[in-house]
Amino acid sequence: EAGVAQSPRYKIIEKRQSVAFWCNPISGHATLYWYQQILGQGPKLLIQFQNNGVVDDSQLPKDRFSAERLKGVDSTLKIQPAKLEDSAVYLCASSLQRVSGYTFGSGTRLTVV
Amino acid sequence: GIQVEQSPPDLILQEGANSTLRCNFSDSVNNLQWFHQNPWGQLINLFYIPSGTKQNGRLSATTVATERYSLLYISSSQTTDSGVYFCAVEKTSGSRLTFGEGTQLTVNP
Numbered sequence: 001e002a003g004v005a006q007s008p009r010y011k012i013i014e015k016r017q018s019v020a021f022w023c024n025p026i027s028g029h030a031t032l033y034w035y036q037q038i039l040g041q042g043p044k045l046l047i048q049f050q051n052n053g054v055v056d057d058s059q060l061p062k063d064r065f066s067a068e069r070l071k072g073v074d075s076t077l078k079i080q081p082a083k084l085e086d087s088a089v090y091l092c093a094s095s096l097q098r099v100s101g102y103t104f105g106s107g108t109r110l111t112v113v
Numbered sequence: 114g115i116q117v118e119q120s121p122p123d124l125i126l127q128e129g130a131n132s133t134l135r136c137n138f139s140d141s142v143n144n145l146q147w148f149h150q151n152p153w154g155q156l157i158n159l160f161y162i163p164s165g166t167k168q169n170g171r172l173s174a175t176t177v178a179t180e181r182y183s184l185l186y187i188s189s190s191q192t193t194d195s196g197v198y199f200c201a202v203e204k205t206s207g208s209r210l211t212f213g214e215g216t217q218l219t220v221n222p
Contacts, residue, residue: 031207042117042199042212043156056209089154093210101146101161102201102210107154 002026004105006092012111018080021108024073025094031055032069033102034077035091043091049075082112115140115204119213126190126220134185134216136200144203144210145176147185151196159185159198190220 005024013019025032030051035043046065048056051072060067064083069075079086089107116139126132138145147159160167160174162183167174171190176183187194197215204211 033210037154042201042214044212045209048209050207055207091156101144101158103158104148104156107156109154 004092004094004103006090006105006108008108009106010109010111012113013082015084015112016081018078019082019110020076020078021090021092021110023075023077023092023105025075025092026096026103029094029096029103030072031095032075033093033095034067034075035093035104037089037091037107039088046077046090079110082110084112086110087112115142115202115211117200117202117211117213119198119200119216121216122214123217124219126218128190128192128220128222130190130220131186131188132190132218134187134198134200134218136183136185136213138181138183138200138202140181140204141178142181142202142204143206143208145183146201146210147174147183148199148201149194149196150199150215156199187218190218192220192222194218195220 032049034046037043049069052069067077091107092105093102095102118137148156164178171188173186199215201210201212
């Protein structure tokens with residue numbers, strides 16, 4: 001089966017600019033997650049979707065981060081305006097729960113200068 | 114929230130050596146996975162193992178859910194095994210996957 005697709009792979013922006021990331025999960029996976037991984041740390045959940053509804057966004061900095069999942073398939077994560085501390089790898093994952101666990105995409109490495 | 118502790122934080126091996134990585138978690142879990150993050154940042158799912166033992170080639174994993182720990186065994190290590198190994202747990206089905214801080218493995222030729 002095709003994996004979780006993410007784009008772009010790399011992005012460099014200046015602080016206060018905006019940026020968007022795209023994710024296409026594995027076909028049939030209803031649950032989609034966005035994780036943030038700061039260098040040297042484990043990934044941390046930003047937001048979880050079940051189909052096109054938000055299940056958990058308790059750790060999403062909502063003053064600058066937003067995410068949507070149109071039609072319960074593709075998802076976009078946006079940061080506006082970006083700060084230096086947003087430099088990280090943004091990972092998208094999808095799951096078919098109770099069957100095979102989570103599958104992660106290759107991630108988008110964001111550098112804010 | 115649930116706590117996940119991995120040990121050791123760093124491990125350096127010579128090619129051909131065996132190793133054991135440990136993951137302790139603070140509460141009962143519905144899901145436990147082991148991932149390998151390669152130098153390009155890709156998280157590769159090694160095992161989906163909420164309980165029991167599984168083997169895949171030179172790698173095997175055991176989760177003792179009643180005692181809240183999991184072990185990842187790497188035998189006859191190769192330089193391509195280098196990277197960060199993460200343990201991640203999900204307390205209940207549909208809840209968030211919580212990661213440990215990882216074990217940085219370096220295998221020298």
